[in-house]
Amino acid sequence: MNTTPSHSTHDAQEDMRNQDILIYVNGEIVPRDQARVSVYDSGFMLGDGMWEGMRLYNGKWAFFDEHMDRLFNSCKAVSLDIGMDRAGILDALTKTAAANNMTTDVHCRLMITRGVKVKPFQHPALSQSGPTIVIIMEHSKPAESLHKAGIRLATVPQVRGLPMSQDAKFNSHSKLNCVIACLQAEQAGADEGLMLDPHGFVNTTNACNFFIVRGGAVWTSTGDYCMNGVTRQKVIDLCRANDIPVFEKNYSLYEAYGADEAFLTGTFGAQTPVAEIDGKKIGVLDGAGPMTQRLQKLYKQLISDHIAS
Numbered sequence: 001m002n003t004t005p006s007h008s009t010h011d012a013q014e015d016m017r018n019q020d021i022l023i024y025v026n027g028e029i030v031p032r033d034q035a036r037v038s039v040y041d042s043g044f045m046l047g048d049g050m051w052e053g054m055r056l057y058n059g060k061w062a063f064f065d066e067h068m069d070r071l072f073n074s075c076k077a078v079s080l081d082i083g084m085d086r087a088g089i090l091d092a093l094t095k096t097a098a099a100n101n102m103t104t105d106v107h108c109r110l111m112i113t114r115g116v117k118v119k120p121f122q123h124p125a126l127s128q129s130g131p132t133i134v135i136i137m138e139h140s141k142p143a144e145s146l147h148k149a150g151i152r153l154a155t156v157p158q159v160r161g162l163p164m165s166q167d168a169k170f171n172s173h174s175k176l177n178c179v180i181a182c183l184q185a186e187q188a189g190a191d192e193g194l195m196l197d198p199h200g201f202v203n204t205t206n207a208c209n210f211f212i213v214r215g216g217a218v219w220t221s222t223g224d225y226c227m228n229g230v231t232r233q234k235v236i237d238l239c240r241a242n243d244i245p246v247f248e249k250n251y252s253l254y255e256a257y258g259a260d261e262a263f264l265t266g267t268f269g270a271q272t273p274v275a276e277i278d279g280k281k282i283g284v285l286d287g288a289g290p291m292t293q294r295l296q297k298l299y300k301q302l303i304s305d306h307i308a309s
Ligand SMILES: Cc1ncc(COP(=O)(O)O)c(C=O)c1O
Pocket: 053, 171, 178, 204, 205, 206, 207, 208, 209, 227, 228, 229, 230, 231, 232, 265, 266, 267, 268
């Protein structure tokens, strides 16, 4: 029986201040227990909305432009009118951070739905009063145990779909595909689900992008079936800028099981080491291997440079 305590890539250090945060709801900034949306909201009823997870360091939102590119592209693709431009969103974020007296080590979930419906049915035209915009900001530092122990992955039956079903590039409120994958992984005794693409190649996990390291080279999926992660792209760019061979390619579990290292990427946890896949230990260390450690350092430096610029 597996006796290792379970953890997830979104485990954060306990911070009691998060019990008393203020939340932005459509222009109002209210205490957490008073932050409410309607039961007629399209996000609640249908998962009809888009979100971004972002981090605030020393008063600056990391890679704000990249997050806005993805958000605005996604909303355009589903005809969701945000009702404000990037400057308006930045202003709402700034006001929420100021109200909470937050400046660094903050994680935010910015959520935009099609808004309140006049009837409890699917048609988008039933949302007639404009979008619902919510910003939740929490004090957040990823739990250190993740970096020492690594994450355990299980390959799950749930796959990433083809783009003409529900494009994996949509960071939509509906994450049922990912939630099912996560449940399957948990039932297999793992922390997170490793998802394959429709052809059986290794693709991504239910909440993060996935990389392996083999023979000094960094591999990740082609990107065709996974979230176009901001952190994923930064890691690829860092490899290129530092002469680390990096490949976006198809590969199977055969290569993943035999990898020297594996790690996950996401805004929340940056680069999280993978300890095992389907019960097979990856690499020789429990935590981050040498390439993962190198990329973690390069990424930290990239954030510092970006924040200072
Ligand atoms: C399914 C999935 N993969 C990967 C990511 C990581 O993306 P990013 O690096 O932009 O945080 C996310 C984050 O929202 C996600 O939901």
